[in-house]
Amino acid sequence: MTIEEEIRAIQEEMDRTQKNKATEHHLGKLKAKMARLKDELIKRAIASKGGGEGYSVKKSGDATVTLVGFPSVGKSTLINKLTDAHSEVGEYEFTTLDVIPGIMEYRQAKIQILDLPGLVKGASAGRGRGREVISVIRSCDLIVMIIDVFNYQHLKVLEDELYDAGIRINQRPPDVTITKLVKGGITITSTVELSLDHETIKTILGEYKIHNALVNIREDITADQLIDVIRGNRVYIPAITVVNKIDLVDKEQLKLFPKDALKISADMELNLDALREEIYNKLGFINIYLKPQGGPADMDEPLIMRKGCTVGDVCDRLHKDFRRKFRYARVWGNSAKHAGQRVGLDHQLEDGDILTIIIQK
Numbered sequence: 197m198t199i200e201e202e203i204r205a206i207q208e209e210m211d212r213t214q215k216n217k218a219t220e221h222h223l224g225k226l227k228a229k230m231a232r233l234k235d236e237l238i239k240r241a242i243a244s245k246g247g248g249e250g251y252s253v254k255k256s257g258d259a260t261v262t263l264v265g266f267p268s269v270g271k272s273t274l275i276n277k278l279t280d281a282h283s284e285v286g287e288y289e290f291t292t293l294d295v296i297p298g299i300m301e302y303r304q305a306k307i308q309i310l311d312l313p314g315l316v317k318g319a320s321a322g323r324g325r326g327r328e329v330i331s332v333i334r335s336c337d338l339i340v341m342i343i344d345v346f347n348y349q350h351l352k353v354l355e356d357e358l359y360d361a362g363i364r365i366n367q368r369p370p371d372v373t374i375t376k377l378v379k380g381g382i383t384i385t386s387t388v389e390l391s392l393d394h395e396t397i398k399t400i401l402g403e404y405k406i407h408n409a410l411v412n413i414r415e416d417i418t419a420d421q422l423i424d425v426i427r428g429n430r431v432y433i434p435a436i437t438v439v440n441k442i443d444l445v446d447k448e449q450l451k452l453f454p455k456d457a458l459k460i461s462a463d464m465e466l467n468l469d470a471l472r473e474e475i476y477n478k479l480g481f482i483n484i485y486l487k488p489q490g491g492p493a494d495m496d497e498p499l500i501m502r503k504g505c506t507v508g509d510v511c512d513r514l515h516k517d518f519r520r521k522f523r524y525a526r527v528w529g530n531s532a533k534h535a536g537q538r539v540g541l542d543h544q545l546e547d548g549d550i551l552t553i554i555i556q557k
């Protein structure tokens with residue numbers, strides 16, 4: 197049996213099984229098995245080799261955004277309008293076969309946008325150049341999911357493909373820690389009421405050969421989320437949904453789409469300003485001002501970083517040796533307990549902070 201067939205067989209068994217106290221543990225076991233099989237698919241999807249050469253994309257700018265959608269929804273048309281790129285547009289599917297980068301300059305930020313080949317159902321299992329495309333998506337900072345006005349149902353397919361590739365959109369990592377031990381069995385502690393019973397949790401851990409561990413759960417999680425924590429290879433990426441080609445339908449029809457989806461026409465340049473703004477906001481940029489030791493801060497040209505960044509991230513941005521040569525830093529502003537606070541690489545910065553980095557000579 198292939199993995200896909202096994203998954204289907206287990207799903208059928210789960211559907212057949214009545215939910216009650218007597219079957220709870222059996223269902224838990226099936227759930228655990230199912231989750232582990234899906235995990236096999238993810239492992240396959242993220243192995244960027246396999247089908248052929250991976251795409252080599254050089255990252256540039258302050259953040260990287262990918263355009264993800266079925267063939268011919270208008271990804272290339274859009275990147276040509278938003279950036280300096282010239283990506284081929286065609287009426288036929290799979291016009292774009294490579295990753296095409298472009299830069300969108302917006303409010304002092306340089307945002308790299310990547311036009312990608314169309315994604316189809318089965319991409320995460322390697323259909324088309326699915327695996328290679330997915331490995332590019334996994335390393336971006338924001339996903340723009342594009343559907344066109346005639347194919348709303350594709351949105352769910354896209355979401356499922358990303359999910360099966362270990363990409364969690366608009367989610368935070370589950371608040372769970374697992375500390376493996378050499379003996380003593382499994383101890384589960386939780387600060388909230390859990391929907392998963394302890395037996396199921398143990399069964400899932402057992403599927404991954406974890407028999408001794410401290411498990412601390414601080415939010416109500418699903419079986420899939422527990423496996424996300426065990427595997428640790430999931431990526432958590434924000435996403436926005438865009439409906440393209442609105443010039444082809446009337447206003448009434450647009451009401452059928454969810455409120456939070458942005459409705460645009462790439463071709464007719466309708467609503468593109470709102471999209472630029474949304475991309476910028478969703479990336480959560482902050483300004484960090486650098487101050488050389490003993491001198492005034494450069495207040496004209498801030499370093500553009502992302503919310504949640506650390507002093508170490510700033511070091512990486514400035515020079516490849518800075519992290520290694522780092523001694524300490526001083527910070528003024530919102531993240532500082534007092535002006536000029538001495539901080540280390542892990543210190544989290546906030547918008548408007550002024551920073552001095554001291555490195556070894």
Ligand SMILES: Nc1nc2c(ncn2[C@@H]2O[C@H](COP(=O)(O)OP(=O)(O)OP(=O)(O)O)[C@@H](O)[C@H]2O)c(=O)[nH]1
Pocket residue numbers: 265266267268269270271272273274284285286287288289290291292293312313314440441442443444460461462463464
């Ligand atoms: N009416 C209308 N047509 C559009 C719009 N955007 C794109 N198109 C047309 O849709 C077709 C596909 O556009 P592309 O930009 O090549 O789409 P794509 O998503 O890059 O396609 P692949 O690279 O093949 O995956 C072309 O004929 C475009 O002219 C739009 O906003 N309105």
Ligand SMILES: [K+]
Pocket residue numbers: 267268269285286287288289290291292
């Ligand atoms: K096309």
Ligand SMILES: [Mg+2]
Pocket residue numbers: 271272273283284285291292311312
């Ligand atoms: Mg294209």
